[in-house]
Amino acid sequence: MPKDFLSVPHDTDILNLSQCAKAIGVHRNTVGGWKRAGYQPEFGHYTTLAHLKRWLRETYAPRLRERKERERKEAEARLAQIKSNRQ
Secondary structure (H helix, E strand, O other), X not given: OOOOHHHOOOOOOEEEHHHHHHHHOOXXXXXXXXXXXXXXXXXXXXXXXXXXXXXXXXXXXXXXXXXXXXXXXXXXXXXXXXXXXXX
């Protein structure tokens, strides 16, 4: 068992966004990107992990899937154009 096992935050603990980033294993600048994408912390500059995870699951993940699908289709179209130019 790790020495800091008891210091791991639970989903209901109120944390600042840097602490949230550390708890879920991302860089704090990643959380800044989520804020620019529309994330609003629950309590001003503080939030719970549960609130952040819910937003990621319900709002950010679908946007990310849509963007990746759009990028995949654009890449396929570019590849098809390159292949047609070669012939």
